[in-house]
Amino acid sequence: MYTEESNIFFILIASLIVVAIVIGYFQYSMKVQYRGYLRLQRLHERAKIEAQEAERQTIAADLHDEVGPILSATNFKLCEVVPDSERGRQLLGEAQDHIKQVFHQLKRMSSLLVPRSLSIGGPLYGMDEFLNQYMRPLPLEVELKAVNCKELGVERSLHLFRMLQEILHNAIRHSKATQLLIAGEKVGDRLIIHTSDNGVGFNYDPTGKQNGHGLQNLAIRAGMIGAEVTTESAPGAGTKYKIELPLNPGK
Amino acid sequence: MTPLIIYLVYLGIGLMTALTALHFYRRALQEYRPMLIFIWVLVGVELIQTFFTNTVVATALDNIHYLAEALLVIWIAKRWNLFNKRPLMFPVLVGFILACWTVEKLVTGNLDQLSWCRIISSLVIALLGIEMMSRTLLSAPASLSRNTIYLFSMALIFSYVLAALAEIYLLILSREPSESLILGYFYFTVALNAITYILFFKSILCIPRKATYSLS
Numbered sequence: 001m002y003t004e005e006s007n008i009f010f011i012l013i014a015s016l017i018v019v020a021i022v023i024g025y026f027q028y029s030m031k032v033q034y035r036g037y038l039r040l041q042r043l044h045e046r047a048k049i050e051a052q053e054a055e056r057q058t059i060a061a062d063l064h065d066e067v068g069p070i071l072s073a074t075n076f077k078l079c080e081v082v083p084d085s086e087r088g089r090q091l092l093g094e095a096q097d098h099i100k101q102v103f104h105q106l107k108r109m110s111s112l113l114v115p116r117s118l119s120i121g122g123p124l125y126g127m128d129e130f131l132n133q134y135m136r137p138l139p140l141e142v143e144l145k146a147v148n149c150k151e152l153g154v155e156r157s158l159h160l161f162r163m164l165q166e167i168l169h170n171a172i173r174h175s176k177a178t179q180l181l182i183a184g185e186k187v188g189d190r191l192i193i194h195t196s197d198n199g200v201g202f203n204y205d206p207t208g209k210q211n212g213h214g215l216q217n218l219a220i221r222a223g224m225i226g227a228e229v230t231t232e233s234a235p236g237a238g239t240k241y242k243i244e245l246p247l248n249p250g251k
Numbered sequence: 252m253t254p255l256i257i258y259l260v261y262l263g264i265g266l267m268t269a270l271t272a273l274h275f276y277r278r279a280l281q282e283y284r285p286m287l288i289f290i291w292v293l294v295g296v297e298l299i300q301t302f303f304t305n306t307v308v309a310t311a312l313d314n315i316h317y318l319a320e321a322l323l324v325i326w327i328a329k330r331w332n333l334f335n336k337r338p339l340m341f342p343v344l345v346g347f348i349l350a351c352w353t354v355e356k357l358v359t360g361n362l363d364q365l366s367w368c369r370i371i372s373s374l375v376i377a378l379l380g381i382e383m384m385s386r387t388l389l390s391a392p393a394s395l396s397r398n399t400i401y402l403f404s405m406a407l408i409f410s411y412v413l414a415a416l417a418e419i420y421l422l423i424l425s426r427e428p429s430e431s432l433i434l435g436y437f438y439f440t441v442a443l444n445a446i447t448y449i450l451f452f453k454s455i456l457c458i459p460r461k462a463t464y465s466l467s
Contacts (some may be wrong), residue, residue, distance in 0.1 A: 011424075014419040014423070015416055015419065018412065022378075025378050026385065029381050029385040030388070033385045
């Protein structure tokens with residue numbers, strides 16, 4: 001026997017079921033799409049970083065291997081010129097000085113793009129070169145304990161070097177730190193790099209959603225070389241990073 | 252306004268949408284053509300049912316058209332790459348809808364206008380619409396009012412969710428239908444379909460055109 005009350009009850013239940021299915025599916029679908037969207041964004045960032053590094057390496061190699069020899073040849077030819085007046089001798093000397101300056105600048109730019117010591121001793125050696133050549137005078141006191149880890153290879157060393165550059169940049173620009181420690185150590189077949197500054201610190205979001213572009217790049221680069229990054233920070237307590245990765249991931 | 256005038260206005264909107272779909276068919280990109288066919292089917296069925304009310308043709312069309320609608324929407328979803336990551340979903344959905352329809356129409360012999368199969372197919376269409384919409388919400392959030400997929404999926408969700416709800420009410424209340432209930436259902440359906448046609452019309456106008464090439 002169907003009464004009006006039971007009809008209303010059935011209609012309510014059925015409507016609720018339909019609305020719940022629709023809303024539930026919408027939420028599920030958005031969640032799945034958002035996950036896919038984030039994955040695509042990560043791939044996009046990764047591709048951008050890879051393209052950037054490839055471009056930098058090409059520019060550095062071109063400057064060093066192509067423009068450099070042309071300048072050397074030009075300088076050599078100028079040395080063969082015998083000026084017939086005092087004015088000519090003066091101009092020739094100035095031209096040779098200019099070529100030396102350009103050559104020096106080229107080496108500097110090439111080395112700034114990809115430090116040469118990366119292939120000699122790894123990222124910490126690269127950092128040492130960077131700090132000594134290009135960061136003088138330093139706006140903060142940096143203590144660097146470098147360890148040779150040539151076995152990382154140039155590509156992984158380059159990514160680690162960029163991560164350390166980002167940490168240094170953050171310490172200067174955002175943390176307003178006066179001291180920064182960068183220490184590397186080999187533990188078994190793993191490389192561990194600890195960094196800590198005495199800056200203002202920040203509220204670190206472990207999910208990564210609230211973090212800035214620099215920290216997101218750190219995570220992307222870490223993912224690219226199979227490294228784990230641990231971040232510890234709080235307002236007024238400085239910032240600490242621990243980067244850990246296998247020296248030979250193939251083994 | 253009498254129900255007849257309301258119905259004629261509604262048919263006019265449907266006809267205008269179908270003619271616009273016809274006009275844009277050749278110029279539309281391949282992947283949007285199933286959508287235009289779907290709109291023709293909707294309007295075509297409506298027109299035929301208007302002229303053959305209470306005949307065998309109307310009953311047959313009434314029982315076939317929602318199967319066709321569901322299959323067409325699944326086809327549209329396939330053309331819009333909804334099943335790329337889940338390729339099995341396409342045959343599963345087609346099989347499910349066909350099985351539901353076969354069981355209800357051929358096995359149990361239910362040829363009534365109201366049926367559970369119709370409710371299920373409406374829900375499937377609405378859920379596919381949600382899937383299409385959630386994709387566009389993230390990929391093209393800035394131009395949603397001019398995004399064909401978004402407008403079309405909005406129309407599907409709006410139309411089929413409400414249609415499913417109305418079907419449920421009627422299915423429960425049809426044991427004792429009154430004249431006012433039938434008239435109320437008529438107005439509701441006409442208003443719902445008119446809004447859906449307007450959304451379809453706007454989505455047709457936003458379809459990306461085929462690129463034209465010229466040697467001059």
